[in-house]
Amino acid sequence: MKALVLHAPGKLEVMDVDDPVPNGEWVRIKVRRVGICGTDKAFYKGTYKPLKQPIIPGHEISGIIDMVGEKAPYELIGHKVTTEINIHCRQCWYCRNGMPTHCPYRETIGISRDGGMAEYVLTRYDLIHIADDLDFDELALIEPFAAVVEMIEMEPVREGSNIAVLGIGTIGLLSIQLLKLYNPDKIIAITRPGSPKAKYAYRMGVDEVLSFEEAMEYMEKYTPEGQGFDYVVEATGSPKGLEMALKLVRPRGVIAAKSTHGSRVSFD
Ligand SMILES: [Zn+2]
Numbered sequence: 001m002k003a004l005v006l007h008a009p010g011k012l013e014v015m016d017v018d019d020p021v022p023n024g025e026w027v028r029i030k031v032r033r034v035g036i037c038g039t040d041k042a043f044y045k046g047t048y049k050p051l052k053q054p055i056i057p058g059h060e061i062s063g064i065i066d067m068v069g070e071k072a073p074y075e076l077i078g079h080k081v082t083t084e085i086n087i088h089c090r091q092c093w094y095c096r097n098g099m100p101t102h103c104p105y106r107e108t109i110g111i112s113r114d115g116g117m118a119e120y121v122l123t124r125y126d127l128i129h130i131a132d133d134l135d136f137d138e139l140a141l142i143e144p145f146a147a148v149v150e151m152i153e154m155e156p157v158r159e160g161s162n163i164a165v166l167g168i169g170t171i172g173l174l175s176i177q178l179l180k181l182y183n184p185d186k187i188i189a190i191t192r193p194g195s196p197k198a199k200y201a202y203r204m205g206v207d208e209v210l211s212f213e214e215a216m217e218y219m220e221k222y223t224p225e226g227q228g229f230d231y232v233v234e235a236t237g238s239p240k241g242l243e244m245a246l247k248l249v250r251p252r253g254v255i256a257a258k259s260t261h262g263s264r265v266s267f268d
């Protein structure tokens with residue numbers, strides 16, 4: 001099959017590799033779409049190191065099951081699916097206590113084993129989600145969307161909150177869509193001036209798209225006593241994001257840290 005192989009930072013190559021074949025409980029997805037995550041970009045830039053190299057990156061995957069191992073249900077073949085990315089051991093303390101994504105023995109698709117930037121990718125059958133009624137673009141967004149849902153499950157948002165979303169990449173834009181369902185009093189997006197993605201943030205329903213400096217002025221004017229936002233989503237992907245989030249959040253407010261930083265983060 002054709003696959004995009006990352007040999008080292010900055011060194012990506014489309015090449016022919018052996019078709020993967022699923023054994024046991026594993027299944028094969030014929031990939032139709034794959035998203036580019038901030039983590040993938042960090043691998044390419046060399047600010048974050050994959051746990052396997054060379055590696056086929058890609059963990060925001062949609063496609064069709066086209067082959068199954070002998071212990072996986074045969075009926076899965078032909079379904080439209082996406083896959084969870086953490087292949088947990090199912091036995092350790094974390095797995096038994098509902099935190100499989102923190103299993104210390106897990107492998108991660110596109111990070112510690114080959115991912116979806118290829119014609120085929122393997123996954124374990126208990127990790128797939130069938131969604132025959134979604135299109136492949138939507139299905140490829142399920143993985144980042146699940147990360148946003150988890151954020152709100154961990155730190156629920158009250159109705160009528162003042163919300164600031166820092167960064168309007170995939171995670172930022174998905175956060176805006178989900179947070180809008182909680183009827184915020186105000187929700188703003190923060191990005192660099194002139195960002196071509198500002199129009200998407202407006203389409204998702206933010207009140208304003210502002211630069212960080214403008215957001216600080218907005219905060220002083222429109223949040224109670226000018227003290228900050230109730231809920232700040234940090235999705236910049238930049239090591240400076242957390243420092244900005246701390247300036248925007250009110251006392252006892254919430255910062256949801258959603259960036260994968262390639263480098264050290266420091267803040268005052
Ligand atoms: Zn990701």
Ligand SMILES: [Zn+2]
Pocket residue numbers: 088089090091092093094095103104105106
């Ligand atoms: Zn485990």
